[in-house]
Amino acid sequence: MPASPSSSAQSARVAVAARLRDLRRGAGLTVTELATLCGWHHSKTSRIENARTAPSARDIQHWCRSCGRPEEAADLVVRSMNAESMYSEWRHQVQELSKLQNSWPKVFAETRLFRIYSSTLVPGLLQTHGYAGGLLGTIARFRGYPEAGDEAAKARVDRSQIIHAPGRRIVLVVEESALHHRMAGTDAMAAQLGHLLTAGTLPAVSLGVIPQTVEPRTVWPLETFHVYDDRFVSVELLSAEVNITQPSEVELYLKAFEQLRHMAVYGADARTLITHALAALR
Numbered sequence: 008m009p010a011s012p013s014s015s016a017q018s019a020r021v022a023v024a025a026r027l028r029d030l031r032r033g034a035g036l037t038v039t040e041l042a043t044l045c046g047w048h049h050s051k052t053s054r055i056e057n058a059r060t061a062p063s064a065r066d067i068q069h070w071c072r073s074c075g076r077p078e079e080a081a082d083l084v085v086r087s088m089n090a091e092s093m094y095s096e097w098r099h100q101v102q103e104l105s106k107l108q109n110s111w112p113k114v115f116a117e118t119r120l121f122r123i124y125s126s127t128l129v130p131g132l133l134q135t136h137g138y139a140g141g142l143l144g145t146i147a148r149f150r151g152y153p154e155a156g157d158e159a160a161k162a163r164v165d166r167s168q169i170i171h172a173p174g175r176r177i178v179l180v181v182e183e184s185a186l187h188h189r190m191a192g193t194d195a196m197a198a199q200l201g202h203l204l205t206a207g208t209l210p211a212v213s214l215g216v217i218p219q220t221v222e223p224r225t226v227w228p229l230e231t232f233h234v235y236d237d238r239f240v241s242v243e244l245l246s247a248e249v250n251i252t253q254p255s256e257v258e259l260y261l262k263a264f265e266q267l268r269h270m271a272v273y274g275a276d277a278r279t280l281i282t283h284a285l286a287a288l289r
Contacts, residue, residue: 023087024058026079027070031056034074044073062087114235115169119176122234122264126182128190129199130231132167133179133206133214138199139163141191170212180215180267182228186284193288200285204278215271216280226266234260 031041031052038056042049046069054060055070062070064084071080123130129138140160146152147159170177186203189196207214231243240251240260251257272280 019086020058020061023062023083024056026083027062027067028056030071030074030076030079034076036074041070041073045069064088115166118235119174120234120236121169121175121177121179122261123177123179123232124181124229124264124267125179125185125231126228127185127188127231129185129203130179130181131163132170132177133203133212134160134163134167135195135199135202136160136164137195138191141195145190170206170209175211176213177211178213178215178268180217180264180271182217183219183280183284186216186281187287197285197288200281200288203281207274207277207281213273214277215268215273216277217267217271218280221270225270226263229263229267232260232264234264237261 031038034041036044038052039049042052045052045066051060055062055066064087067083067087068077068080071077071083121132123132128142131139134142137160140157143159143163169175186200191199203214206212233241234257235241237257238252240257242249242251251260271277
C-alpha cells in the first residue's frame, strides 16, 4: 500500500518534473539560464523541477522550446494535466456543500457496484438527514465555508437513493468505532443507528462491521475510500479528495477491501454491534 493515497498524483507530478529537468540538462542549460530564456525567476525553475509547483501548459511549452525540444511539449502538457486532475483540492472546489454533494451524478448513475470502507464515519450512502446535517455543518465550520448544513444534508440523502435503484450492489464495511463517533445530537445519532439496522437488510446492500476486538487484524484501519466498479478509487483526506485510476493502485485498494470485508461481521452479529452503540448513547 502506498505511504499516502496521494502518492499516485505525486508520483505523476514527479515524473513530469524529472522529464523537464532531463530536458534542461540535455540542452546543457543551468537553472538560471533556462529561467532567463523562459522569462521567469530561477526559483520557479527549481520549484517546477522539484515538483513543488505545477507548471502551466505555457510554462511547459516555453521550457521545451528553450531546450530545443518543442515536440515534447504536447505530451508533457497532457501528463501534467492528468497529474493535477488526480489531486483535486477541496479548497479549490465549490464552497457550497450542497453543490459538492451533487458533484458526481454521472459517476453514480454509471456505477453498478459500489464498495465503500469507512473507519471513522457512517458512509454517506447510509447517512440520515440529521447525521449528515451534523457532520456537514462541522465540516463547513472547520473549513470556513458558508453553512448550508440542512441543504447539503438533503442533497446527500437524495443522492443516497441510488441504493434503491435497480441493478445496483452496495457493499459497505465500517469499523465498529465509526458507530460511536457522535457527529450529531443524541436523537440524531439514535435515528442514524436505527437506520443502519434496517438499511443492512435491503436486498442490494451488504453492511459489514469490523469488531474492535477482531483477531487477526490482517489490514490496519485505513482512510475512507470508495471503489466505483473496478474503474477507479476515490479517497477522502483532510485536505483533498484523491482519485486513483492507475490499475496497479486500484488493485491494491481492491485487495485491501477484500481483506477488510472478510474481517467484518454481518447480519445478526453486525446488528448486535449497532445495538450496543445505540445502548451506549444512554
